[in-house]
Amino acid sequence: MEQRHEHHHDDEHGSELSEMQLRVRALETVLTEKGYIDPAALDAIIEAYETKVGPHIGARVVAKAWSDPSFKRALLEDGTKAVLGLGIINRVGDHLIAVENTPKQHNMIVCTLCSCYPWEVLGLPPVWYKSAPYRSRAVNDPRGVLADFGVALPADTAIRVWDSTAETRFIVLPMRPKGSENWSEEKLASLVTRDSMIGTGLAKQPGEVT
Amino acid sequence: MDGVHDMGGMHGFGKVEPEKDEPVFHEEWEARTQALYRAMSYTGAWVIDQARFTREQLPPTVYLASSYYKKWELGMERQLAELGLAGADELAAGHALRPGKPLKRKLSAAEVPNIITRGSFARPAEKPARFKPGDHVRTKNIHPKTHTRLPRYARDKIGVVEALRGCHVFPDTVAIGKGEDPQWLYTVLFDGRELWGESAEPSLKVSIEAFEPYLDSA
Numbered sequence: 550m551e552q553r554h555e556h557h558h559d560d561e562h563g564s565e566l567s568e569m570q571l572r573v574r575a576l577e578t579v580l581t582e583k584g585y586i587d588p589a590a591l592d593a594i595i596e597a598y599e600t601k602v603g604p605h606i607g608a609r610v611v612a613k614a615w616s617d618p619s620f621k622r623a624l625l626e627d628g629t630k631a632v633l634g635l636g637i638i639n640r641v642g643d644h645l646i647a648v649e650n651t652p653k654q655h656n657m658i659v660c661t662l663c664s665c666y667p668w669e670v671l672g673l674p675p676v677w678y679k680s681a682p683y684r685s686r687a688v689n690d691p692r693g694v695l696a697d698f699g700v701a702l703p704a705d706t707a708i709r710v711w712d713s714t715a716e717t718r719f720i721v722l723p724m725r726p727k728g729s730e731n732w733s734e735e736k737l738a739s740l741v742t743r744d745s746m747i748g749t750g751l752a753k754q755p756g757e758v759t
Numbered sequence: 760m761d762g763v764h765d766m767g768g769m770h771g772f773g774k775v776e777p778e779k780d781e782p783v784f785h786e787e788w789e790a791r792t793q794a795l796y797r798a799m800s801y802t803g804a805w806v807i808d809q810a811r812f813t814r815e816q817l818p819p820t821v822y823l824a825s826s827y828y829k830k831w832e833l834g835m836e837r838q839l840a841e842l843g844l845a846g847a848d849e850l851a852a853g854h855a856l857r858p859g860k861p862l863k864r865k866l867s868a869a870e871v872p873n874i875i876t877r878g879s880f881a882r883p884a885e886k887p888a889r890f891k892p893g894d895h896v897r898t899k900n901i902h903p904k905t906h907t908r909l910p911r912y913a914r915d916k917i918g919v920v921e922a923l924r925g926c927h928v929f930p931d932t933v934a935i936g937k938g939e940d941p942q943w944l945y946t947v948l949f950d951g952r953e954l955w956g957e958s959a960e961p962s963l964k965v966s967i968e969a970f971e972p973y974l975d976s977a
Contacts, residue, residue, distance in 0.1 A: 573788040573832060575853040577795060579845050583859030585802055586866065591794035593871035598793065599783045602875055642877035644924055661767030661910050663811055664827070669876055673793070675781050679827045681772040688767045688912065688965050689955050697775040707962035712767065714908045715944050715968035716880040717924050744777070 603672035606637055607720055608741035610670060611752075612734045614647075615725045625649060628720065632670065641669050644717040650724045650748070654707045657694070657748030658719045659687035665713035667720050671743060678747065688712060698749045721748040728755040760812075760904050761911060763819040768912040768955070789828040796831055801874055803863035805838055808934035812906035813838045882941035884926040889943070889971055894920045896947060897977040898969065906934035909973045913965075917977045918949040921966060929970055943971040 580586045610632055614621040624631040628645035632638070645667055648656040660666065661684045666674040677683050686694050691708045695701065702708070711719045723745040729737060732755070739758045744750030766772075784790040800807070814822070814834040822830060839845040849856045866874065890896060900915035901907065908930045924944040932940040951963030 569786070569829060569832065570788045572836075572850070573791050573795070575850050576832070576836065576845075577791055578853055579849045579855050580795065580799065580839075582855035583845065584865070585804075585844070585859055585862055586795065586798040587868065589868040590798050590866040590871055591791060593868040594794040594797050594875075595784070595790045597871060597875050598790075603783075638876075640873070640876035643879050643881045643927075659767075661912075662765055662908060663814075673783055675778065676785075676827065677775050677777050680775065681766055681769075681823070682775045684766040685769040685772045686775070689951075689959065689963075691963065692960060694775055698777060707964065708960065710963070710965045711946075712910065712913075712965060712967045714910060715924070715930075715970065716877070716927055717944070717946075717968050718877075749775075749777075 598673055602668060604670075604741075604743035604746065605738070606672075607667070607670035607743070607746045608738040609637055609734070610635065610647075610720070611722055611741045611746065612737035614722055615729075615737055616734050621722070624722070638669055642667075642716070642718060645670065646717055646719050647722050648709075648711065648719055649722045652703075652706065652724070654709055655702055655748065656719075656721045657687060657691050657708065657710045658713060658721060659684060659710060660713040661685070661688055662714060665716075665718065667718040669718075670720055671746060675743070695749065698744065700750060721746050723750075723752040726752050726754050760815055760906065761902055762815045763822050764815045765911050767910045788832075789826075792828045792832045792835075796835060797874065798866045799835065799839075801864065801866040801870075804842060804844060806928075806933055807878075808906055808928075808930040809936075810834060810838065811930075812934040813841075815906065880928040881925050882928060882939060884943065885941060888923055888926075890920045890923075890945060890974065890976075892920050892922055895977040896920055896945075896969075896974040898947070898973055899975060901973070903931065905931065907931050907973075909969065910967065912954055913947075913949065913967050913969075916949055916953050918947040918953070918966075920945050921948045922946040924968065927970070929972070931970070931972070945969050945971070945974070947974070 581588055614624050624647045628647040629641045632641050632645060650656055664674055664679040688710050691710055713719060740753045742750050745752045814830050817833055840847055844860055897917050898914050926941045927944050929940040929942040932938055946966050947969045948964055948966045951959035954965060
């Protein structure tokens with residue numbers, strides 16, 4: 550991918566990067582020679598994560614929930630079943646749970662122990678989600694965390710944090726912004742950010758997208 | 760284990776720093792590491808909780824100082840050596856020095872679209888669920904030296920069962936090779952003040968996903 554930084558350190562002053570490149574190359578070579586893995590499968594996995602799986606899937610789920618009350622009910626009742634029924638992806642892990650933001654309650658998702666995240670609908674988690682600052686503070690200072698994202702909620706909005714400590718996975722259904730009433734599902738999806746589905750952001754305002 | 764991976768509520772790590780337009784992988788080796796992990800998991804060499812436990816056992820200074828995928832890579836090296844699948848001498852040499860051991864299966868590129876989804880950890884229940892939504896429960900005060908998914912900040916606390924989430928592989932046993940021992944799983948909700956005392960934000964509520972053996976009636 551163009552966006553990946555390719556660094557080459559040919560001198561003897563090995564940075565962590567060059568050390569890791571060498572280690573991973575050695576690991577892949579050894580595992581291939583031992584017959585455990587096929588490098589072509591690795592290429593396919595990377596391609597899937599870079600081009601197929603990502604928050605665009607979750608955005609379509611949210612847009613559908615905003616425009617179709619019966620789908621929204623089904624999503625909140627059984628996220629796995631409802632998302633499968635949409636036909637965007639053909640497999641969803643067990644127990645995908647959608648939680649709805651309202652003016653009274655804002656939901657935020659974290660995994661304090663590692664990096665559990667709803668891959669099927671959001672892709673791989675961003676670095677900050679897996680970082681010590683987020684994992685340590687989300688459960689006792691969620692308003693402070695939101696401030697790091699430039700988000701300030703009304704004082705009377707309660708905060709509910711979901712710690713993903715098992716194989717259940719959570720996606721936040723953000724509030725639909727005012728002024729998007731007659732929008733198509735496709736246009737609505739453009740308002741749905743990844744962070745709004747983790748609960749560290751809000752959906753965009755209609756004026757923010759073209 | 761009471762390791763540095765169990766970070767909920769710790770102080771001193773600073774601000775969360777979101778990166779604008781973050782790429783899926785920052786470096787080629789990160790992408791390869793993620794893919795290597797997925798491909799090796801597919802062989803049946805380990806299950807997810809064993810991999811988690813191995814990463815948790817990295818020395819605390821290494822855990823805290825390593826980037827996310829570096830932890831994965833170091834964890835894999837450690838696991839492969841423990842399982843006798845690849846030795847440190849081979850990784851240092853950059854080539855296999857001994858033939859591979861037989862594994863259950865090998866991932867092909869054609870099979871990849873089917874494994875991007877997480878595996879299923881739900882299992883048939885062996886007994887009825889002990890708790891129901893609305894029940895008050897107290898989490899146990901346990902400090903196993905092995906893997907557990909009951910975070911420190913939520914031990915010996917009173918909460919309310921909010922939902923029953925089915926019966927699943929029990930991480931605490933499967934991580935140490937003692938079998939799946941399926942257990943009922945609950946969403947348990949705590950008041951912020953129960954967890955953090957009087958200084959907690961009054962409206963805060965936090966839930967964990969708690970396996971039945973973590974809970975007593977309250």
